[in-house]
Amino acid sequence: KSWTALQLTAHPYERVAKEKSPAITFDHHIHQTPPLFTLQPILQFATRGARRRPSRRRSRTRPDGRVQASNMSTYNSISTRDVSPFETGAPEVVVTPTDKPSFVAVGYMVLLGDTVRGIFFPTLWPLVSSFGGTRAAQGVIVAAFSMGRVLVSPSYGRYSTNHGYRRVLVFAHCLIVVGALLYSRVWNLASLFCAQIVLGFGCGTLGVTRAYFAESVPRDLRTVYLGRVTAAQYAGLTMTSFLGSCLSHAGAYLRDETAADPAWAWLRLSPLTFASYAVLLGALVALLLLASPSFHDFVPAEKSAQTAPAALEEGAARAADRRHANLVWTGLVLNVITKGSIGCYETLGVAYAQANLDLPGPTTGYYVAACGAVGVAFLLSFKQLGRLFDDVELILYGIAVMVVSCVFMIRRAIPAAADADLLGIWISAMFAMYGVGYPVGHTAVIGWFSKAMKNRPQGMLMGLFASAGSLARIVFPICTGLVADSFGSDAVFATLATLLGATLCVLVAYRADFREAIA
Numbered sequence: 001k002s003w004t005a006l007q008l009t010a011h012p013y014e015r016v017a018k019e020k021s022p023a024i025t026f027d028h029h030i031h032q033t034p035p036l037f038t039l040q041p042i043l044q045f046a047t048r049g050a051r052r053r054p055s056r057r058r059s060r061t062r063p064d065g066r067v068q069a070s071n072m073s074t075y076n077s078i079s080t081r082d083v084s085p086f087e088t089g090a091p092e093v094v095v096t097p098t099d100k101p102s103f104v105a106v107g108y109m110v111l112l113g114d115t116v117r118g119i120f121f122p123t124l125w126p127l128v129s130s131f132g133g134t135r136a137a138q139g140v141i142v143a144a145f146s147m148g149r150v151l152v153s154p155s156y157g158r159y160s161t162n163h164g165y166r167r168v169l170v171f172a173h174c175l176i177v178v179g180a181l182l183y184s185r186v187w188n189l190a191s192l193f194c195a196q197i198v199l200g201f202g203c204g205t206l207g208v209t210r211a212y213f214a215e216s217v218p219r220d221l222r223t224v225y226l227g228r229v230t231a232a233q234y235a236g237l238t239m240t241s242f243l244g245s246c247l248s249h250a251g252a253y254l255r256d257e258t259a260a261d262p263a264w265a266w267l268r269l270s271p272l273t274f275a276s277y278a279v280l281l282g283a284l285v286a287l288l289l290l291a292s293p294s295f296h297d298f299v300p301a302e303k304s305a306q307t308a309p310a311a312l313e314e315g316a317a318r319a320a321d322r323r324h325a326n327l328v329w330t331g332l333v334l335n336v337i338t339k340g341s342i343g344c345y346e347t348l349g350v351a352y353a354q355a356n357l358d359l360p361g362p363t364t365g366y367y368v369a370a371c372g373a374v375g376v377a378f379l380l381s382f383k384q385l386g387r388l389f390d391d392v393e394l395i396l397y398g399i400a401v402m403v404v405s406c407v408f409m410i411r412r413a414i415p416a417a418a419d420a421d422l423l424g425i426w427i428s429a430m431f432a433m434y435g436v437g438y439p440v441g442h443t444a445v446i447g448w449f450s451k452a453m454k455n456r457p458q459g460m461l462m463g464l465f466a467s468a469g470s471l472a473r474i475v476f477p478i479c480t481g482l483v484a485d486s487f488g489s490d491a492v493f494a495t496l497a498t499l500l501g502a503t504l505c506v507l508v509a510y511r512a513d514f515r516e517a518i519a
Helices: 014-020 040-052 103-118 121-130 135-163 166-183 189-202 206-216 219-257 262-267 275-291 300-306 314-357 361-380 382-388 391-408 419-452 458-487 489-509 511-517
Strands: 076-080 093-097
Touching: 103 166, 103 206, 103 219, 103 275, 121 135, 121 189, 121 219, 121 314, 121 361, 135 166, 135 189, 135 206, 135 314, 135 458, 166 189, 166 206, 166 275, 206 219, 206 419, 206 458, 219 275, 219 361, 219 382, 219 419, 314 361, 314 391, 314 419, 314 458, 314 489, 361 382, 361 419, 391 419, 391 489, 391 511, 419 458, 419 511, 458 489, 489 511
Parallel strands: none
Antiparallel strands: 076 093
16 A cells, blocks of 8 residues: 555554654655554654754655655754665664854854953053053054954964864964963063064954854855854953953952062052953863864865865856955955944044043943943844845945944034033944944945855955954054044044045945845
């Protein structure tokens, strides 16, 4: 006889199947099956899979007789062998488990990478000024961190593409440990510059961590997952300034309490450098996560070789290479402009608040952290934003808000404002840049760039992308300090508003081409 749409309804195992996995049914066509047919192997698989995650979709039978199951268990592959009429008729179900990507561990490393920058935000300018530094020196110190990232990001990306992620991440976090120890013992501007360089070397893994996520998810989900990566990065950049302010107070308290005890002298406790010990602890936690056997490592080069497209003709290959190069340069320029804008705010944010509003550094950190929390909320809601707007529209809206923020920071645009009004305008400008404009616009640029690269290996490309952003954080802060010393802060923000406005006009004029690149 012929069995069609075989369901778990005519066997003593029926109750077990319904209780353990009510959502699983098998539409399997079996011809000339002997009476000894049993469902026990299927039920063993069904009940085992139900304890992990019940399926929400039916299995289907392929023409070759193999059972194709969907969503039976995350990242598992399922296969059966054909049923012989001389056997019992029970298909042999083989489940091959595949390790899940270590998204939580890598996300923590993304958070730590920009925590190294954000946690020192409230105390960096007071530390520079305590050594007799000017705003130009502040720009150089801020740029030193990014200089370290620029020098190593492409190399890290290339190495991770060819050899996997674990070893390069272990090496980088060991450098963070060294840099944190150096930062806790700085004594002049030169030593502070060296500590920032070493920390930049250790935090140059942003391209590696982004590539880890991009290689682990389908292409159409890259913007959503990269938005979550950027949420972790942005939380480290902005929200940890609140932690830096708290650690500054804690460092002052511990310094006063242990001043008379020589046993604590080797720690050199200071309210301006105490946050470095939090960075040291965070790097040690990251090394423990990387040493764990549960960390999933893979080699992207081997993965891309298995899915390499067919070779193109010579003329078509040249055209594809030219188009690819143009897309790379476009993404890098957009990254430089958006990253450079936030670098200007890092350089002048605290100094502007102190000069015009008489706000101390820790208080400024609280305001920036609150605005950053709003930005993190936007980044975590990128899945919902993606249903309303495409990547190009998100870039346009984000840059438009950044232009508004720069206009608010120009004092000459609001000459009659009172001190209370200036505080509200400054908070509005910080909110527009840190809470909406930069997180939305820059993250959409990252998603657009990753999608435009199609299925090419992401490690080297994301390394170049991160290096371009770090280069912007070298050039823009240095220029910001020099221009502010010579012409004032209004000239800085007016120039930045003009640059962002010109970028916005170009994007509006060529938005159809930008959409075609990710179609």
